[in-house]
Amino acid sequence: MKTRIFVTLKNGVLDPQGKAIHHAIEGLGFSGVHDVRAGRLIEIEHEPGLSKADLESMCTKLLANMVIENFEIEQA
Amino acid sequence: MMRAAVIQFPGSNCDRDMAVAIRDITGADTSIVWHRESALPTGLDLIAIPGGFSYGDYLRSGAMAARSPVMQAVIAAAGRGVPVLGVCNGFQILTEAGLLPGALMRNAGIRFVCRTVGLTVENSQSMFTSGYAAGEKIHIPVAHHDGNFFADDATLDRLEGEGRVAFRYAEPVNGSARNIAGVFNDAGNVLGMMPHPERMIEAMQGGSDGRRLFEGLIREIA
Numbered sequence: 001m002k003t004r005i006f007v008t009l010k011n012g013v014l015d016p017q018g019k020a021i022h023h024a025i026e027g028l029g030f031s032g033v034h035d036v037r038a039g040r041l042i043e044i045e046h047e048p049g050l051s052k053a054d055l056e057s058m059c060t061k062l063l064a065n066m067v068i069e070n071f072e073i074e075q076a
Numbered sequence: 077m078m079r080a081a082v083i084q085f086p087g088s089n090c091d092r093d094m095a096v097a098i099r100d101i102t103g104a105d106t107s108i109v110w111h112r113e114s115a116l117p118t119g120l121d122l123i124a125i126p127g128g129f130s131y132g133d134y135l136r137s138g139a140m141a142a143r144s145p146v147m148q149a150v151i152a153a154a155g156r157g158v159p160v161l162g163v164c165n166g167f168q169i170l171t172e173a174g175l176l177p178g179a180l181m182r183n184a185g186i187r188f189v190c191r192t193v194g195l196t197v198e199n200s201q202s203m204f205t206s207g208y209a210a211g212e213k214i215h216i217p218v219a220h221h222d223g224n225f226f227a228d229d230a231t232l233d234r235l236e237g238e239g240r241v242a243f244r245y246a247e248p249v250n251g252s253a254r255n256i257a258g259v260f261n262d263a264g265n266v267l268g269m270m271p272h273p274e275r276m277i278e279a280m281q282g283g284s285d286g287r288r289l290f291e292g293l294i295r296e297i298a
Contacts, residue, residue, distance in 0.1 A: 014181070014184065014251070016181075062143060065136055068181060
C-alpha cells in the first residue's frame with residue numbers, strides 16, 4: 001500500500017525557494033503567475049495495517065517541522 | 077580537569093576545529109563522540125554540536141542528525157544542566173531536536189553566505205557570553221545556506237523579553253527574524269548560534285573575537 005505525504009510551508013512563512021522558482025517561471029516568459037510556494041512530496045510504501053495515527057506520528061516527529069510546516073496525508 | 081565532548085555526525089566538517097578550539101583555549105580533555113553512541117562520556121562539563129552538513133542536509137538541515145541515537149543522551153544531559161553549544165549545523169540540529177525554539181530556514185537571499193559578519197552581543201550575563209560586554213560589537217564568520225531564523229511573533233517576543241537572544245547580526249545577513257544570530261534555551265545552558273566562534277580564536281585567523289566565548293565559558297564552568 002502507498003501513502004503520499006505532502007509537506008508544505010505554513011501560511012505566512014517566507015519561502016525564498018518558491019520566490020526563486022517564481023522568478024525563473026517569469027524569466028521563461030510565462031505571465032499571469034501570482035505566487036509560487038515549494039513543498040515536498042514523500043511517498044511511503046507500507047503494510048495495509050499501518051495506522052493513520054502512526055503516519056501522523058511520523059509526520060510530527062520527523063517528516064515535517066511543525067514550527068514552519070504543515071502536512072497532509074493522502075492514502076491511495 | 078574540565079571534560080568536553082564534540083559530537084560528530086556523518087557530514088560534520090567543523091568537528092576538529094571545534095575540538096581544537098576547546099582543547100587549546102580551555103585545556104579540557106576533549107573527545108569526539110560518534111553519533112551512533114547511545115551514551116556520552118561521564119562527567120562532561122561541555123557538549124559541542126559542530127557545524128557541517130550532517131546527512132547532506134537531507135529532509136531539512138539538522139533533521140536527521142537530531143534523531144541520531146546520541147541526541148537522546150545530549151537531550152538528557154542538557155536537562156541536567158550540562159552546557160551545550162551548537163554552532164551552525166549544530167544550531168540547526170538543536171532546534172530540530174527541540175532543545176531550542178524556532179527553525180533555521182533557507183537564507184532569504186537564496187545564496188550561501190560565507191563571510192565575516194558583525195554581531196552585537198545582546199546578553200553578556202550567560203555562561204557562554206560572559207567574556208563579552210553587553211552591546212559590544214564583535215566580528216565572527218558565518219558560512220551557511222540555512223541560517224534564516226524563524227519563530228512566531230509570540231516566541232520572538234518571549235525570547236527577547238527573557239534575555240534569550242545571545243547575538244544579533246549588526247548587518248543584513250540571511251533574513252533572520254529580528255536579526256537573531258544566536259539564542260539560549262530557557263535555562264540558559266544551551267546556546268545555538270549560526271556564526272562560528274571556533275574559526276576566530278587567534279590573530280592568524282583574522283581576529284580572536286570567538287576566543288572570548290570559550291574563555292568566558294571556562295571561567296563560568298570552573
